[in-house]
Structure formats: structure tokens, C-alpha cells
Amino acid sequence: MKSPVLFIMLFLTTACGYHLRGSVELPEALNNIFISNASPALKSAFNKIYGDKLTKSSTEAEVVIKILKENLIRRTISTDTSGYSNEFALVYRLDFNILDGQGKILSANQKVRLNKSYFNDQSGATLLAKDSEEALLRKELYSQAVYAITSKTRAVLIK
Numbered sequence: 284m285k286s287p288v289l290f291i292m293l294f295l296t297t298a299c300g301y302h303l304r305g306s307v308e309l310p311e312a313l314n315n316i317f318i319s320n321a322s323p324a325l326k327s328a329f330n331k332i333y334g335d336k337l338t339k340s341s342t343e344a345e346v347v348i349k350i351l352k353e354n355l356i357r358r359t360i361s362t363d364t365s366g367y368s369n370e371f372a373l374v375y376r377l378d379f380n381i382l383d384g385q386g387k388i389l390s391a392n393q394k395v396r397l398n399k400s401y402f403n404d405q406s407g408a409t410l411l412a413k414d415s416e417e418a419l420l421r422k423e424l425y426s427q428a429v430y431a432i433t434s435k436t437r438a439v440l441i442k
Contacts, residue, residue: 310437310440310441311345313336313345313346313433313436313437313440314336314345315336315338315343315344315345315346315384316329316333316336316337316338316344316345316346316347316348317337317338317339317340317341317343317344317346317347317348318337318347318348318350319341319347319348319349319350320349320350320351321348321350321353322350322353324421324422324425325350325353325377325425325428325429327425328422328425328426328428328429329429331426332426332429332430333429333433341384341386342384344384345383345384346381346382346383346384346389346436346440347381347382347383347384347386348379348380348381348382348432348436349379349380349381349382350377350378350379351378351379351380351392352376352377352378353376353377353378354374354375354376354377355373355374355375355376355421355424356373356374357371357372357373357374357417358371358372358374359371360372360400368403369402369403370400370401370402370403371400371401371403371417372398372399372400373398373399373400373401373417373420373421373424374396374397374398375395375396375397375398375424375425375428376394376395376396377394377395377396377428377432378392378393378394378395379393379395379432380392380393381393381435381436381439389439389440390435390436390439393432393435395428395431395432395435397424397427397428397431398424399420399423399424401416401417401420403417
């Protein structure tokens with residue numbers, strides 16, 4: 284009785300276009316990517332997601348992502364009655380160009396803007412946990428930036 288229901292559910296999720304994150308079919312040109320001028324954290328995120336597709340030099344690459352500007356800041360969103368910050372936002376801004384393997388600009392001045400917020404009550408019992416939460420949110424921002432860059436690059440290459 285359960286197997287027909289399971290089969291129908293599986294069929295419906297595949298028929299609606301649902302795919303796991305990261306299972307996007309990439310253009311052939313994205314098999315050899317070079318990342319230029321990226322921070323170590325962004326390079327690490329690229330390496331984690333596209334490890335075997337990254338090249339060591341721009342001469343080997345079919346697509347070059349040249350980072351123009353990268354900025355990650357933490358802002359205070361709210362304070363408590365004693366003036367301590369208790370809610371923060373991480374804001375990540377990134378400007379980049381998409382180039383082909385010969386250095387020709389395919390798309391100039393692309394922008395990615397991402398943010399995450401979290402609550403930090405500044406108490407000693409949760410302070411270490413909140414530092415870990417912020418580090419995890421930073422990693423998530425970098426991973427989201429990689430997916431955003433890939434999406435924009437894919438759109439440029441498919442045109």
C-alpha cells in the first residue's frame with residue numbers, strides 16, 4: 284500500500300522541476316573556471332563546491348571570474364535597554380567581471396548582495412555559541428555567493 288504512494292510522491296517531485304541544490308546543469312564552459320582576486324574564504328567556498336572544475340591559472344580556464352570588490356561587514360540592527368547590541372546583520376557585497384579564457388569581458392560589473400541576521404544577547408553562557416553561529420553564517424554567505432556568481436555566469440554563457 285505504501286509503495287504506490289511513495290512512487291506517486293517521487294514522481295510528483297520530479298515532475299514539478301524540483302532538483303537538489305547544486306544539481307543545475309552547467310554549460311560546458313564552466314568545466315574550467317579560474318577565480319581571480321578572491322578572498323581566501325570565497326576561494327575556499329568555490330573549492331568546496333567546484334573543486335575539480337577550478338584551474339590553477341587563467342590560461343587553462345574557459346571562464347575567468349575576476350573579483351573587483353569584496354566586502355563583508357557586521358552591522359548592529361538593534362540594541363537592548365542598556366545599550367548593548369543584541370541583533371546583528373552580516374552584509375556581503377561582491378562586484379565581479381566575467382571573462383572568457385582569452386581575457387575578453389563577457390559581462391562587466393556584476394553585483395551580488397547578500398545578508399543574514401542573527402540575535403546575540405551578549406550573555407556569557409551563549410557568547411561562544413553565538414561566535415560559532417556567526418562563523419557558520421559567514422560560510423553560508425560565501426556559499427550563497429558562489430551559487431549567485433554561478434547563476435549569473437550561466438545566464439551570460441547561455442545567451
